[in-house]
Amino acid sequence: MSIGDLSERLQMDVVELRSEIEREPEPRLGVIRKIARELSLPKFAFFMSQVPELNGALPDFRSNQPDETQKSRQTVEAIQLAQTVQRTAIALASESANRLPQFTASTVPDIEDFAFTARKFFGITIEDQRDARDAKAFYTLCRKKLEDKGIYVLQASFPAEDGSGFCLAHPEHPVIVVNTKNQTRARRLFTLLHELAHVLMGKSGISDPFIRKNGVERRCNRFAGAFLAPRAFIRSLLKDITPAKHPDPEDVAWVSRRLKISQEASVLRLEQLGFFEEGSHSSWLSIVKSRGGNPDYSERGGGSGQPPPQEKTKLAKYGFRFARVFSPLLAKGEIDPINLYRATGLKPAYQNAYFHYAKSLTADDLRDLDLDDE
Numbered sequence: 303m304s305i306g307d308l309s310e311r312l313q314m315d316v317v318e319l320r321s322e323i324e325r326e327p328e329p330r331l332g333v334i335r336k337i338a339r340e341l342s343l344p345k346f347a348f349f350m351s352q353v354p355e356l357n358g359a360l361p362d363f364r365s366n367q368p369d370e371t372q373k374s375r376q377t378v379e380a381i382q383l384a385q386t387v388q389r390t391a392i393a394l395a396s397e398s399a400n401r402l403p404q405f406t407a408s409t410v411p412d413i414e415d416f417a418f419t420a421r422k423f424f425g426i427t428i429e430d431q432r433d434a435r436d437a438k439a440f441y442t443l444c445r446k447k448l449e450d451k452g453i454y455v456l457q458a459s460f461p462a463e464d465g466s467g468f469c470l471a472h473p474e475h476p477v478i479v480v481n482t483k484n485q486t487r488a489r490r491l492f493t494l495l496h497e498l499a500h501v502l503m504g505k506s507g508i509s510d511p512f513i514r515k516n517g518v519e520r521r522c523n524r525f526a527g528a529f530l531a532p533r534a535f536i537r538s539l540l541k542d543i544t545p546a547k548h549p550d551p552e553d554v555a556w557v558s559r560r561l562k563i564s565q566e567a568s569v570l571r572l573e574q575l576g577f578f579e580e581g582s583h584s585s586w587l588s589i590v591k592s593r594g595g596n597p598d599y600s601e602r603g604g605g606s607g608q609p610p611p612q613e614k615t616k617l618a619k620y621g622f623r624f625a626r627v628f629s630p631l632l633a634k635g636e637i638d639p640i641n642l643y644r645a646t647g648l649k650p651a652y653q654n655a656y657f658h659y660a661k662s663l664t665a666d667d668l669r670d671l672d673l674d675d676e
Contacts, residue, residue: 311340339375360470363522364465381479383458391454402452402453404502413521413524414524414528421532426443428538435669444494444495455622466496467497469501484600488562493511526567530571536561539561566596613655615673616652620646
């Protein structure tokens with residue numbers, strides 16, 4: 303990061319910032335605090351004789367050659383939260399992931415077959431998809447079933463330009479983080495499955511499923527589409543109604559509602575399978591752009607206007623797996639409420655209510671569960 307980059311992020315004149323950094327014997331403490339907060343670093347890091355090991359860096363799969371790139375403070379904090387959850391689970395949890403399948407397929411037919419096998423491994427049936435109330439509920443159900451197999455799925459809000467989600471691969475305690483910023487639940491669902499592909503590949507990194515500049519991302523996208531909309535399920539989910547070969551946005555929206563996945567994923571997948579003509583995705587993008595933008599990138603909240611119950615927002619943020627693993631650790635005294643708060647940001651006042659709520663939900667509850675973001 304250059305002095306210019308940092309000055310822009312701090313909203314501070316570059317000449318003034320350079321003068322402060324070069325100030326003798328050291329910069330003023332207020333400036334150090336400001337820089338530390340922006341870079342999500344402890345203040346003492348600037349006084350160490352050697353550079354400490356820094357967290358928050360992940361390969362960025364949105365580039366031609368995935369490499370570490372500069373990220374905003376919110377993104378770095380989301381990565382640090384995921385790393386802390388993973389480290390704590392590695393150190394304390396007795397339960398680990400259930401021998402997750404390994405994604406090594408590279409050809410289109412093999413990826414399609416592997417995705418269908420993986421879907422069966424996670425126990426997501428056509429009935430689950432058909433009977434879910436909408437894409438929101440199907441997202442929650444898929445998230446729960448991934449977490450039942452040992453994958454932590456967290457949600458965090460960070461700038462959309464930093465990616466749609468990321469994962470920390472690990473053979474026993476993998477973590478996926480889905481960005482809630484401007485993504486509808488339907489788009490989050492595709493992001494979730496894209497990141498699952500990274501987990502099953504064993505490749506940690508940050509992604510946007512609709513930025514596909516390298517072979518890894520194209521494989522992950524093919525997996526996500528085949529997982530969420532298997533060829534064998536399409537006609538049943540569409541009630542045997544043949545969609546228009548040349549779809550307009552209303553046709554795509556109808557298909558999206560039937561499949562319970564995002565509109566962009568729907569048009570891409572049906573073009574892949576030959577239900578839509580080649581070029582349908584490009585045509586759809588052009589039309590929705592002229593109408594005001596991609597409908598998968600905004601979701602307006604509803605409800606009574608009252609704050610949602612904290613146990614629901616905590617479940618939305620931390621997920622089912624977190625509650626399943628950390629609740630017994632807390633009950634047995636292997637971690638105390640204050641240390642759990644320090645590690646994860648989950649305040650002691652909300653811990654027990656969230657844990658109890660997560661454990662109380664039944665399979666029927668999941669079919670129409672609507673979890674609000676914090």
